[in-house]
Structure formats: C-alpha cells, structure tokens
Amino acid sequence: MPGAPPPAPRGGPAGAAPRAVALAVHAVLQRERALDWCVVVAGVVIVVATDRAPVPKGPPYILKASLPDLAHPLLPNTVPAWSVPVLGIVLPAALLALHSLVFRRPTSELHKLLLGLLASVMVAGSITNLLKISVRRPRPDFVPRCWPDMKPVWASEDDFGGRPQCSGQPAVVAEGLKATDYWHHPTDIMTGLVLGFFVSWVVYASAREPGSSIGGGGGSGSGGLGAPGRQAAEDEGSHQPLLLRGGAAGSAAAFANTASAPLPSALLPV
Numbered sequence: 001m002p003g004a005p006p007p008a009p010r011g012g013p014a015g016a017a018p019r020a021v022a023l024a025v026h027a028v029l030q031r032e033r034a035l036d037w038c039v040v041v042a043g044v045v046i047v048v049a050t051d052r053a054p055v056p057k058g059p060p061y062i063l064k065a066s067l068p069d070l071a072h073p074l075l076p077n078t079v080p081a082w083s084v085p086v087l088g089i090v091l092p093a094a095l096l097a098l099h100s101l102v103f104r105r106p107t108s109e110l111h112k113l114l115l116g117l118l119a120s121v122m123v124a125g126s127i128t129n130l131l132k133i134s135v136r137r138p139r140p141d142f143v144p145r146c147w148p149d150m151k152p153v154w155a156s157e158d159d160f161g162g163r164p165q166c167s168g169q170p171a172v173v174a175e176g177l178k179a180t181d182y183w184h185h186p187t188d189i190m191t192g193l194v195l196g197f198f199v200s201w202v203v204y205a206s207a208r209e210p211g212s213s214i215g216g217g218g219g220s221g222s223g224g225l226g227a228p229g230r231q232a233a234e235d236e237g238s239h240q241p242l243l244l245r246g247g248a249a250g251s252a253a254a255f256a257n258t259a260s261a262p263l264p265s266a267l268l269p270v
Contacts, residue, residue: 036115043122050129059146059177060136063161067152071143092117116203124199128192136177137188144168145176 062070093114100110144150146166155165166173 033111040115040118040122043119043126047122047125047129050126050133053129053133054174059164059166059173060138061161061163062138062142064157065160066138067143070138070140071150072140074141074144089117089121116200120196120200120203123203124196127195127199139176142176145172 096110096113096117099105100107100113139145143152145168146164147153148168153165153167154162156163
C-alpha cells in the first residue's frame with residue numbers, strides 16, 4: 001500500500017527484544033538450578049562430615065537394669081551398607097525417571113522431584129547423624145563391645161548404675177554409642193521413619209505452589225508471563241527453586257510480561 005512503512009527486518013529491534021527477554025529468563029533459570037544442585041552437594045558434604053564426627057569421650061551413665069537389653073551378641077551386618085543408598089536414593093530416582101518417561105512428563109517436573117528426593121535424604125541424614133553423636137544411646141550389643149569377656153567393670157557406680165570402664169577397642173565401643181540404622185532398637189526404627197516422612201513433607205511443601213501439585217503449572221518462573229510467555233517458560237522447563245521462591249525468576253518473569261512482543265518458544269536457546 002502506498003505510504004505504508006516497510007516491515008521491520010527480522011533481525012531488527014522488533015525481533016531483538018523477545019530474544020533478549022528469552023535469554024534473560026533462560027540465564028536466571030540456569031543460575032537457580034545451579035544453586036539448587038550446589039545446595040544438594042553441600043548437603044552431601046554435611047552428611048559425610050556428621051557421619052564421621054567423633055562421639056564425645058566417655059560412656060554415658062547406664063542403668064544396671066538395662067544391661068540384659070544391651071547384651072545381644074556382636075554379629076556382622078546381614079544387610080550390606082551399600083544397600084542403604086541404593087534403596088533410599090538410586091531406586092526411587094530410577095522410578096521417578098521411569099514415570100516421567102512413560103507418561104511423558106516435562107523434564108522440569110523430574111528436576112523438581114529429584115531435587116526433593118535428594119534434599120529429603122540429605123536433611124534427614126544430617127539430623128540423624130547429629131542425633132547419634134548427641135544422644136549416645138547404647139546399642140543392643142553395647143555390652144560385648146564394651147566388655148568382650150562379658151564381665152562388667154565400672155569406672156564409677158552406685159546402686160542403680162554407673163559409667164562403664166570399657167576394655168574393648170575404642171572405635172568399636174564408640175560405634176556402640178550410636179543408634180544408627182543397624183544393630184538398633186525398635187524405637188530407633190520408628191523415630192527414623194517419622195523423621196523421614198516429616199522431612200519429605202517439609203521439602204515437598206516448600207517446593208509446591210499453593211493449590212497445585214509439584215509438577216503443575218504456575219511456578220515462580222512462569223506465573224507472571226501471560227499465555228505466550230508461560231508457554232515459552234514451560235518449553236524452557238519452568239523451574240521453581242527450592243530455596244529461592246519468587247526471587248530473581250519472578251523478576252525476570254515480570255520483565256517478560258511487560259514486553260510488547262510475544263515470546264515464542266522458538267526464540268529460547270537450545
């Protein structure tokens with residue numbers, strides 16, 4: 001039509017703004033994902049450090065009436081140690097990945113689920129290790145650990161109990177003062193079960209948007225994008241970080257919502 005302005009070139013300012021927005025959102029999401037995994041790595045370090053932390057020196061006060069309950073034979077493990085991370089981490093992660101593959105769920109949902117799984121394990125493991133070295137409850141096989149000849153000797157005692165003077169190997173005796181997941185009391189099992197469920201619920205609640213499931217739409221990375229922007233964020237893998245809810249991702253989303261041009265998913269970097 002005579003007098004009509006020529007169309008803007010594809011690579012001009014009209015096409016550059018949506019791509020700049022897409023790159024900004026992509027960069028924010030990647031930084032938040034990296035931060036989440038850094039927190040998981042820090043959790044692994046804390047779990048290992050607390051597991052190797054020394055038990056405070058000196059056995060605790062033990063009631064003489066409880067000695068029969070602590071005199072179970074010292075036997076080797078019947079369940080190998082490697083089975084704990086396999087059953088607690090590897091198997092659930094494989095099932096989550098299989099579910100996402102079979103039902104064709106977005107990769108962002110699998111990312112959140114794996115983060116929640118690892119965060120739950122790390123937090124529960126750290127709390128358990130700290131309780132082990134602070135409570136120092138003798139294991140059911142403490143007597144053969146402390147007195148290999150099964151003859152109690154006390155460093156100090158009264159009519160009801162005392163502090164044992166152990167003749168066994170110090171490392172073996174120290175392990176006997178940790179209520180961990182082997183050689184344990186039934187109450188230790190129940191406490192660990194409740195702790196694991198509670199930590200898992202807290203992690204799930206912190207990553208879940210109100211009124212939606214953990215894999216549902218409307219995360220902090222896409223809640224303010226509008227229809228075109230929301231679709232682009234979902235294609236990118238909308239991410240609601242476990243620790244930064246409504247932070248930089250929300251700012252980037254708000255910025256994307258103010259852009260006059262739509263944000264097609266084709267503009268997002270691969």
